[in-house]
Amino acid sequence: MEMFRIGSGAIPLLGALLRGEKGIQNLLPNLTVGDRLQGEVTRKLGGGRILLLLEGVQVEAKATMSLKSGQKINVQVESLKPQVMLRLLTSSAQSDSEKNTSQYLKIFRSNPQAAADLFRSGVTILKPDNLATLFNSQIRDQAQSLDQLIHSLIFSDKTAKNPLFVRDFIHRSGLILENILSRNPTKGDSSPLSGAVNLKSAFMKLAADIQRGIAIRPDIPEQERQAIMRLADYAEKSVRTLETQQVINTMIRENENRFMLQIPFALPRDTVMQDIFIEIDGSGGGKDSDGERPFRIVFFLLLDALGEMIIDVSIKGQELMADLSCQREDIASLVRNHIGDLQENLESLGFRITGMTCNVRPDILERKQNYIRNVSCYGEEVVNIFA
Numbered sequence: 001m002e003m004f005r006i007g008s009g010a011i012p013l014l015g016a017l018l019r020g021e022k023g024i025q026n027l028l029p030n031l032t033v034g035d036r037l038q039g040e041v042t043r044k045l046g047g048g049r050i051l052l053l054l055e056g057v058q059v060e061a062k063a064t065m066s067l068k069s070g071q072k073i074n075v076q077v078e079s080l081k082p083q084v085m086l087r088l089l090t091s092s093a094q095s096d097s098e099k100n101t102s103q104y105l106k107i108f109r110s111n112p113q114a115a116a117d118l119f120r121s122g123v124t125i126l127k128p129d130n131l132a133t134l135f136n137s138q139i140r141d142q143a144q145s146l147d148q149l150i151h152s153l154i155f156s157d158k159t160a161k162n163p164l165f166v167r168d169f170i171h172r173s174g175l176i177l178e179n180i181l182s183r184n185p186t187k188g189d190s191s192p193l194s195g196a197v198n199l200k201s202a203f204m205k206l207a208a209d210i211q212r213g214i215a216i217r218p219d220i221p222e223q224e225r226q227a228i229m230r231l232a233d234y235a236e237k238s239v240r241t242l243e244t245q246q247v248i249n250t251m252i253r254e255n256e257n258r259f260m261l262q263i264p265f266a267l268p269r270d271t272v273m274q275d276i277f278i279e280i281d282g283s284g285g286g287k288d289s290d291g292e293r294p295f296r297i298v299f300f301l302l303l304d305a306l307g308e309m310i311i312d313v314s315i316k317g318q319e320l321m322a323d324l325s326c327q328r329e330d331i332a333s334l335v336r337n338h339i340g341d342l343q344e345n346l347e348s349l350g351f352r353i354t355g356m357t358c359n360v361r362p363d364i365l366e367r368k369q370n371y372i373r374n375v376s377c378y379g380e381e382v383v384n385i386f387a
Helices: 096-110 114-125 137-152 165-173 175-183 199-216 222-256 329-336 339-348 364-373
Strands: 003-006 036-046 049-054 057-063 072-079 084-092 258-266 271-280 295-303 307-316 319-326 352-360 383-385
Touching (some): 114 137, 114 258, 222 258, 307 364, 329 352
Antiparallel strands (some): 003 084, 036 072
C-alpha cells in the first residue's frame, strides 16, 4: 500500500506558523496509532510541493507521488515516533488515469533498468544471423531497419559526432509522444504521429505485422516460428518499456518540472545506460525578470576509463555554467586537459561559457543517491511534510 511520511519536526503553515508552533502533534494533539484521517490536496506549489489539508490543518508537503489539486485521501496512523507515519487507505474518486499511472510506476520501480534490456537485447536479437530464418521478407526488412534505428540511438564513436544527439534521441525514441499519451493514458497507448519514424512506432508496427503474419500462415516451420516469437516478445516488451518511460516523464514533469532520460552508451565491454535529468527552472517558479527561463541538466555517468562522474550544467538563455565531478585526481587532471575543447564545442553551438570547473569529489555515489531519492519515479510513494 502507499505510504505518507510526516516529519516530526515539521512547521505547518498558516496560523500555526505565526505562533511559532512546531510539530504536527501540536496541531493534532490527540493523534494515536490506528486513527483514520481525511485529507485533501488543496494546491500544487511547483517543484513537487503541495498544500495538504489534513483534518482541518493545512501543511506544506513534498510529494513524491502523483497527486492532484482537489484529490481527497483517507489515511491511517501507523506510528508517531520518530516520525508520524500514515498509510494511504483509499483515494476518493481516483480516476482511471491515476490508477494507470500507479501501475506504470510499479513497472518502472520493479526494473528501473528495463531500457538497458531493450538496447542490449536488440543488439543480439536483431543480428542478421538471427534474422536469416525469417521467410517473411517484410518482417525481416522491418527488423533490419529497427536494428539500424537502435544503433543510431546508442551513444558511440559514430553517433558522438552529432552535436544534437540528445535532442534527436528524445524524438527518435518516441518519448516526444508523451504529451499525447498523457491526454489519454487509460488506453495504455497512443497512435504514433502521422509519418513519424521513431523507435516506439517501429516496435508497434513490427508487433502488429507479426501477429497478422502468423494468422495468415499457421504452418510456419518450428525454427522460423521460434525466431518470430522471440522477435514478437521483444517488440511487445519494448513497447511497454517505452510507454512506461513516457508516463513516468509525464508524471515527474507535472510534479517536479523535471524530465528524465536514460541514454545507452556503447562501452568496450557492455552497453551501459546513463541517467540524465533536465530540470526546467528547478526552483519551481516561472521566468526571471529578464524573461529567460533557466534550466539545469544533470548527467550521472559511469564510464570504463573515467569511472563515476557527475556533470551539472546550468543554462540561462545563451549563458552556460558547468561543474564536472570525478572520483580521483588523475581523472580530474585528464578531464581538465580537455575542458578547452569542450568549451570551444559549446561556443560553436552559440553558448557563452560563464564558468566551467572540474573537481574531485569522493562522495559521488552518495550525491547521486541523494539526487535520485528526490525523484518521485525512483522513491517510495510518500509525502514529506516540511517547514
